[in-house]
Amino acid sequence: MRGLLRRMGGATPATVRVIVLVALSVAMMLIDHRTQQLEKLRNILQTVVYPIMFVSTIPRDLIQGLTGSMERSENLQSDNESLRQENLLLRSRLEKLHSLEADNRRLKRLLGQSEQIAERVLLAELVEVSLEPYTQKISLNKGSRDGVYVGQPVINGDGVIGQVVHTSQFQSTVTLLTDPSSAVPVMVMRNGLRGVLFGTGVRNRLAMPYLTADADILIGDLLISSGMGGRFPTGYPVATVTDVKQQPSDEFLTINTLPVTQLDHGREVLLIWPEVVRTRKDEVLQELVDE
Amino acid sequence: MNSLSVLLSFLVALMLSSLPLPDMAIIFRPEWLMLVLIYWCMAIPDRIGIFTGWLLGLILDVMYGSLLGQNAMALAIIAYLVNIFHLRVRVFPIWQQSFMVFMMAIIYLALTAWVRGIAGGFPITWAYWMPALTSAFVWPFVYIALKDLRRQRVSSREL
Secondary structure, three states: OHHHHHHOOOOOHHHHHHHHHHHHHHHHHHHHHHOOOOHHHHHHHHHHHHHHHHHHHHHHHHHHHHHHHHHHHHHHHHHHHHHHHHHHHHHHHHHHHHHHHHHHHHHHHHHOOOEEEEEEEEEEEEEOOOOOOOOOEEEEOOOHHHOOOOOOEEEOOOOEEEEEEEEOOOOEEEEEOOOOOOEEEEEEOOOOOEEEEEEOOOOOOEEOOOOEOOOOOOOOOEEEEOOOOOOOOOOOEEEEEEEEEOOOOOOEOEEEEEEOOOOOOOOEEEEEEEEEEOOOHHHHHHHHHHO | OOHHHHHHHHHHHHHHHHOOOOHHHHOOOOOHHHHHHHHHHHHOOOOOOHHHHHHHHHHHHHHHOOOOOHHHHHHHHHHHHHHHHHHHHOOOOHHHHHHHHHHHHHHHHHHHHHHHHHHOOOOOOHHHHHHHHHHHHHHHHHHHHHHHHHHHHHHHHHO
16 A cells, blocks of 8 residues: 555655544534534534543632632622622512512513523533633533533623533633634514624623614613524623724724623633523413403 | 653643633743653653654643644644654753754744634733743743653662
């Protein structure tokens, strides 16, 4: 075989090998970029990688564990006190929300709209590893074993963080809002004006292109997820508008926004499973007649 | 002969590549895996070569969650280049080897930047090329450490 290759144009095996492997890599990149076909291969390799990543988190965890335990004894009491107060406050607010939710549900059913049942959530912890620099991705310690799926929305206490792009058995990778490949359908909470928020690759900046000069959008407006596209559930805060400019040469506005959550802070995030239950209009009408 | 030390050094390089660092330090992180690969490609070219580089790159891709094949392609090409030049480079003084490592790192970074640019624009700044400098800077230490590792394993077998 080698002799044959050498006779053919004098290419050395090393050259042949590198050409074949580069071609294979290019093919893989194309497939991986366009489709989900390679997720299986990724899953298999992920199980090889998992122990390595686990070991590399140990030093950091040790240091954090030590400093954490020292902090703990000092601040435990004050933390406890403030958490109790916060809990009380949140509970009273929750009471009000319950009645509002019931109201909302009734009104929505009257309109025959699809109804959003309370989503199932799962708490996940960040795996403290550094991924490729200049990409905005994080690793979570929950994977397909826990039901995590590709495209799943990820939030924290303040709002949307991003969505899951890869899952393996025990871990999953999340693309943050600020990654250049991220896009989230949003609307302005004040007036329902819809748009799409794109990541810029720059931390703490999201762009909202394709809004014309007559769009009613102001600095300080809160953008919430609009639920269009069916990936993100409706109503989670995403970003606030920081800057609206119009270049005379451009027919669209240049809008910069700031994510409502601190994307690079905090160790815990929530994975959500949006569940939509559609109620048929005649069913609702029947119910109304019964009432 | 010393496959254990080879495996071990690659594992350590992979760990160093995913070691959590503050954001400021990540910019300066040397391309550990590439450095170790270059060393073994020069030391035992008959056993560590293009395919090893490709496989390690694939593992790095999975670890980073990047496009499958991105680092694999880049590292296979690096291994190929080292394979061509290893006889010459092996006798270079260390600082000259550092310069070669610098050039290799530039090629490596350019290849990944190219792929990432096509797959979805990301901003390339001057800081993006910083790992080339730090890789060249840590090369002598990597070289000496791995050489010691190899010598020790060889001599302990001979005794």
